[in-house]
Amino acid sequence: MSLVEAHLTTRLRERLAQRAAEAGVLDVAYRTVDSPLGSLLVAATTAGVVRVAFEQQGHDAAVEELAQRISPRVLRAPARLDPLARELEEYFAGRRHVFDVPVDLSLAPGGLRRSVLDALPHIGFGLRISYAELAAAVGSPRAVRAVGTACARNPVPLVLPCHRVVRSDGSTGQYAGGAEAKGRLLELERRDKVGA
Known part of the structure; x- marks a missing residue:
């Protein structure tokens, strides 16, 4: 062309x-x-x-x-x-720590998975929380796998920061963009938070 x-x-x-x-x-x-x-x-x-x-x-x-x-x-x-x-x-570029755009969760189911997605923006920039801690925070401490599934199927990653949810041993775990992308996002936020 x-x-x-x-x-x-x-x-x-x-x-x-x-x-x-x-x-x-x-x-x-x-x-x-x-x-x-x-x-x-x-x-x-x-x-x-x-x-x-x-x-x-x-x-x-x-x-x-x-x-x-x-x-x-x-x-x-x-x-x-x-x-x-x-x-x-x-x-x-490190100039934004929270997304302000409105989100439409039409692709997300209700119930526990919706509760998990609703909780993600409350995980502060540069912070990490384990799947187990997030399960407890949404009132279902035994639903660690369901929390992992909710994060894995998050239709709007980055905007709803599921990359901040990691395994209890501190390892990154899986991510829709790949484990390497998750690690890069966590490192970017760590650097920007330290530099702030």
Whole structure:
């Protein structure tokens, strides 16, 4: 594809996204964001950020999940995600410790898993909590595995910081973006907290 064709395609996509939003038929907007952890697919409904997916999770699979579980009216429409892209950039640059964008948990079930997701923003920047401690904090001290599952299936990692939940022995454990990404996030926060 030539540069002219690429520019025209981009302009057409932008126009389509704008018209869909104006007509009220843009249920889910998405875009990709470059990060130190690789490309992130981010998506939002009108209610808030509904999905953050790492490359290794498959961006196409994430878009398909959105189409199946939220609405088939999914479109690459970057403007809706500009606030999140800005907050992610600030986070990775060490200038943001809390995300302020609204979150839509339509992809998350209720019950214990929702309680776990609701608790994640209360784990302070640069802190770590064990799966067992989080299970106790949400009132289910024996549900350590369920807490791990809730963190593993968190539809909006980074925004809801499940990377701050680690094993009782202090090791990082698994992460949707990979164990290496989790370690890098914990190190980034440790450095930024020490430097603060």
